[in-house]
Amino acid sequence: ISTSKTPPGSGGSDGASSSNADGTRPSPLTAGGSSTVYPIANRAVQYWRSNAPASNTKYWGPSQYGIDTEQALADYWAGLYGFENGDGGSAPFDASVTLSHSGTGLEKLRNGQVDIGNSSAPVAAELSDASESALAKFTNHVVGVDAQPIVVSEEIYEAGVTSITAATLKSIYEGEIDDWQQVPDYEGPSKSIQAIGRAEGSGTDTAFRKNLFGDANAPIPGVDLRKGENQQVKTVVSSSSNAIAYMALAFVDDSVPATTLIFNGKTFTPGKNLADPDYPLSRDLHMYTYEGTTKKEAALLRMIISDYGQQRFVTESGYAALTDDRRRNQLSKLPDTQ
Amino acid sequence: MSTADGGRFGRLQNLDEGTRRVGAGSAVTIVATVAAFLLFPAATIYPLLGFLAVVAYGWWRYQEATAKVVMALMTASTVVILGLITLYLLWQSVPVLRQMGIGLLTHVGATMWSPNDGVFSLVPMMWGTFLTTIIAMCVAGPLGIAGALFTSEMAPRWAREIIKPAIEVLAGIPSIVYGFLGFVIVNDYMMRELSLPIYGSLFGAGVVIGLMALPTIVSVAEDALAAVPDEMKDGSVALGATSWQTITAVTLPSAFSGVSAAIILGVGRALGETMAVTVMLAHTQTLPDPLYDVFGPNGQETLTSLIASQYGIASGDHMSALFAAGVVLFITVLTLSIGSQLVEARMREKLGGGA
């Protein structure tokens, strides 16, 4: 038995689950959709929720990014829009991000089921039957740039398919070529091609069709297998010996080697010049808001679009950051800070 | 004895007015509550309070009648809920039926499923469901009946007492666990060993579903076999028949309805299995070529995996078509369930006299 001035445990971290004393903690911000944007959004939300103090240079350290504040991470970004600090060290408001694909995200956004709809293709291509006025309700926030790589199974890569021309790629996805022996450079036994596609409605799929075939609804009958998310595509490609797939850059690693793409005579090599603006399969990554952008949404988006966000979330996810011009342009779409 | 004489020689007559009063009161108030909820939601509280008051008063005054009324209301709401689900499914699938007509269930062509072109034919998915179910039952049927026979007729008592509950527990393994194993092990194995063209096959999915349905079949069939009266079996053994002859000639035929119910239950589970197929199959809405090719890249979609993979991007006719897939599933399992109940009723009729 002892005595003290304060109750034990006070001031300690009681965990993020406790709410403000008056119970007015704003409801959580929800984002959902694209599995391409997911790495960015998820990183951002994880960082947000950790609400690292300014002293934590590993995750926050504002001075590294030219920000002058003593506040913790989420406190600072939310504070820009007047949100009060969370209780017990947690973020002023909670945020979460779900994972499916662009079509679902935009659909949910339109139905009011999420605050932010992640999409890796423009809404106009994604909801191709929507009217102008319907599309006008979406506010587009570009948060990063993806250069869609073409990946093949390791065995194929080792059998010589380290580069592929746009024409071959097209014939594979149009179903005209279905054996690797029909692919130039391939030096191996006859092997059927497993052309992997993403679910219809995914931004990766939409962007791929739009960029390669010129039409977001172009039929690609060569697809043998469709998976809902990028990560599943990666699993399939790495577990197969005959697969080719398009996906998002963030998911490329040694188990799913990316090939060089030859487009109109120009060679685009992964790790070198995929990020070039003229790479045909490059695309913007979007986080849409619906019927304007609220302060809550803006707080998170501002963090992602900021220089800090671009470095910590976009680049580290494996995507290309926005150029300064585009960044400023995007920031200008957000409501003003207080 | 000590009871008051009034009680002892009380009137035999006593009118049951409780049911009428409570019944009328609660019926009026509950209807008012629902009406208020639909018309003036803000005023719902008053009839609801009224209803609660009626029930409370009834409970105190005529408990017997009130209990009956409350339970009747519970029954009614159960029926309403279950009916609502059924009707809603049917109603939602009307638009696509209008658009596709019977073609929804019969259309065969180059494109059979294309939301962009407004073509919705469930044929590939029904075929996929059919094939996976057949494969599953080829695995689970014989093994399941063998397991049931072994457990109920052959295993020593101690073994039976371990196996039976163990099998029942195994029947509880969630299907996503099977899906996970199927995705990371079965698909991988088949891809590697059989040089499958793509990662996933109807065959692999069917086998996994079969394994999943197996414990259910064993357990239900075992119950049916164990329920065959010993007198029946003794009758055969006492005639000098061997145990195996007794099993085939007496036990199995007598348990026929139960064993077939087990199989039908297994079929039902196989038909309705969602997660394993969703994660294992390639989601190609085409017909296999040739039709019986359960290893090839085509036709890898079932009714359930169609719904699970497309609900998120569907709207309009597309959504309606998914509901139609649900209705097809629903009607199939309902038919199976009614069929098995009929078989059971017939068998009961047939066996009713004796045993």
Add this chain to the structure above:
Amino acid sequence: MNTDASRNDLVKRGNSTLGVAAVLLAAGALLGALLGALALFEAFAVTDAVAGLSIARWFGVLLAGLGVALLGVGATSRAGLVRSEPDRTAGPVAGVAFSLVGLVIGGLLASQTLGFGTLWPIGALIVGAVALLLTVYPRGDLGATLPSGLLSLFTGIVVATGVIAPGWSWSPIPGSFTLPGDIAVPLLAIVVGFLVAWMAARAYGGFGTQGKQASAYLLVSASAAGMLALLVVLVSYIVVRGWAPMTEGVKWGLFWANWTYFYVPPIHRYVVIDGPVLWFHWPFVMNGHALLNDVNGIMPAIVGTVWLVLGAIVFAVPLGVGAAVFLTEYAGQSRFTQLVEVSTNGLWSTPSIVYGLFGWAFLVPRLGNGFSILSGQLVLGFMLLPLVIITSREALTSVPNAYRDASAALGVGKWETIKSVVLPAAMPGVTTGIILGIGRIAGETAPILLVAAGSPFPSDAPNVLTSFQLSATPPFVTNDALLQATSALPYQLYAVITAGVNKNAGLAWGTALVLLLVVLSFYAIGIASRIYFRKRLEA
């Protein structure tokens, strides 16, 4: 009627030559099948060499040997060199089995080896018919041994001579599967091994009724054993893979920590009472997924499952039990009850994805227009409802009428009887049924995916307990947390699959194990309680 002279002996003092030979044969054949299965599951490679010969060829040698031995056994029995009591024929079951094998072999030979093209059915039919005749026409001992012995010998030779061997491959459908030799050989060993063991067991029983019994028992027991082994392997596989991730970072110990405290105004201080506490930290089930965690865990999924299941119970159990009581005790047998029975049975077997679809399209837009625990609870409740009705009705009808009669004869009214006699007596059955139902809905993924699933890797669970608020308008009690999306154990596993298995393999196996433990313990509790109550009833 038989004369006494034709009576068989009551006591058989067996000539055991046949028995011993048959046991050896059956054991050899089963060993072949077992090795085949092991090879199939890649316990070893058939290309490995043992004693100068590849394992694949050893399979061939074994099969050929078995075939010769089986033929020998059949011949000695036919010649009367050993005592046996063969039936007139090997029977229709064996006939069908071997004619099917014949059909397959004939078809394959005709189409693949001899190149009959579209005429292959002729070859199939011929070989099938010959196999059928060979099986059913001769006396029981020959019929049993001849086709199986020949089959075994034939496959044995084909494999031993390397006609079918690793490197050989067969792809009947272009663009579909390819059956390689190192799969085909074990497969042949399994199939032929079983057929030989089957017929060897007949020899063991003297080729008569006893033989048929022995052979059937062998087949059935072997299949059952295989099935059990498979299921056990499956579960142990998950346990083995999931154990390490699940228990990573578990720490416990005895600590001196705060028990309670209170504020004493006169001294303006808090009085703090400390004491020893057992401290236990199991990160996998106590943590969520967060940036700063040492071990990421699945606590939000566990809590989510608890809330979903609780809600479903609160919703479905009273309704279902009430309806069951009404239907059984008051409504009697009528068209209406029959209809309810049919529809509950139908709805119980309705696929969960259909419920999910209903929830997604009907409930989600109406309940806060977002994925929510509440929708999940309701959908799971809808799924549970038919089961509760079915099991409760079963339990209620199995309450002996003697109880109701006894109570009625004491001048006790119906509801009182139900309340104090029928329901208590039915309670074990009702509870058991509900527990089993909970086990099932706790593992459901599809409906959760469609109506309740939130972030795949959440850091916190929704805080349902402290979020209740009263209000004056319907629904009078609100709970924001109930309107939030949540994770749940089965969804957590699905999330790993969609978000990439490679990166999260440990998490996936751990989740699978926890899910298995949670669901199976529901089942185990349900089944144990059923056994307990049944025992008590019998005693």
Add this chain to the structure above:
Amino acid sequence: MSDSSTTETAEDEQPTTTTTTAGETVEEVQDEWIEYDFDGPAKFSATDLNVWYGDDHALHDITIDIPENSVTALIGPSGCGKSTFLRCLNRMNDRIKAARVEGSVELDGEEIYQEGVDLVELRKRVGQVFQSPNPFPKSIRDNIAYGPRKHGDINTGLLARLLGGDDREREEELVERCLRGAALWEEVSDRLDDNALGLSGGQQQRLCIARALAVDPEVILMDEPASALDPIATSKIEDLVEDLAEEYTVVIVTHNMQQAARISDQTAVFLTGGHLVEYGDTDQIFENPQSQRVEDYITGKFG
């Protein structure tokens, strides 16, 4: 299971008489027994009682008076309708969906088959003990107190205590009295809170009798109460029945002729098809039955 249809009966029994044997025999005998006269009032008077199960005519025109405070045995071969008749006396037949009752039964002169009869009240006055012991799966005490508690004669439990009306003592007393009445007190007084299902068959049956006594009935109906019991338990029940007749009217169905002879004051003999063929003083019935068929039955020529 053995619905002995009437045709087969007629075909098979072929006694000495000629045409419609069954009807005639019944008529004959009825003339006799209807004159059976007893002292004191009739507790039950059944008049032209007929019962059908669906189309199955299970009781034919039963007319019988049952005297108060005595033991009346109903005997007859299996399926002759003894149980059916017994269940008419407290309207337990109402609980069988297929059963239809016509005719009249009066209890103390009041018709029990009229509209508005309160079955609960009737069954309080006419208790019943069944063939196989059927105690509730509760404690011995709860079994006994079950009826009175449900009738509100005894209030126990938390609520009752809060309201100040705890009848705990009266309950104790009642339980003891009834158990003594059923000759069970000595055996169970030290384990009143044990589950009744733990008792032996004979004890369970006496418990059921005690349970019936607790409602303080006027009549106790017993349907083969000892058929499931061993000889020792049977003899205990028999002794008990004889004692009960001092305070209650007992109507007992039995298969066992010796038992009927031992314990009953008067005996009614039913024969196949649901006819009451003979009724009178037990001694007289057993020593000097009026009809050949009854004599055949009693001497074991059939049944």
Add this chain to the structure above:
Amino acid sequence: MSDSSTTETAEDEQPTTTTTTAGETVEEVQDEWIEYDFDGPAKFSATDLNVWYGDDHALHDITIDIPENSVTALIGPSGCGKSTFLRCLNRMNDRIKAARVEGSVELDGEEIYQEGVDLVELRKRVGQVFQSPNPFPKSIRDNIAYGPRKHGDINTGLLARLLGGDDREREEELVERCLRGAALWEEVSDRLDDNALGLSGGQQQRLCIARALAVDPEVILMDEPASALDPIATSKIEDLVEDLAEEYTVVIVTHNMQQAARISDQTAVFLTGGHLVEYGDTDQIFENPQSQRVEDYITGKFG
């Protein structure tokens, strides 16, 4: 199973001593009945037969010879072990997991509790009819032909016809003979293909007897074959049993003393605890029982 152990036996027989009454009675009476002499050979000879169910000693040292071609009745109160003894005679007790048999039973001088006994063969020779009729849910014909078909004595069906050995006519003949033997032919000859479950209880039981006859047994064991039947069906079965004794050895368990008296040639009386207390000519047992307890039992003082 077959080793007739000695320790427990010795303990229990207490030959001359006088302490335990049961022991005394048994000893006394055994001296008497053991001298029961019959003409002709013994079909069964049981010697020191003991049966336990788990720890429950259900039969004590039964020694008895059962003569050929006659009806032997086993009577005794419920639970005294009649059924248990009966099931020892065709080793149906082997099917009860808990049962353990010690001692010896000889069938025509051949020990049935020894290694290598072919149970199928034994049960072909010793048929059994059970308490409640248990026909298979098949046609009447299939019920009768079941045994012979299973034993391969009769081959029917497509395969048999193809192989040239169709025994259809022999089967017809067999079915008729057995049904006549069981006094059922007249009633069912026009509906041999109907399901046997459609028959009445009595007919079903006779069908079960016919089914047993079809295997051409030497002995027919019957365990209360009429207890579930109505009087008319019972009397048919009784007539049948008497007829059967001309060709077969019948051993019948019954609860019904009158029945035993009517149909059996010799009677064995078991009393509670599994003791055989008296055995002899039926007339003698019923008119002049040696032991007081048997007399009490027979006159209905208990049981």
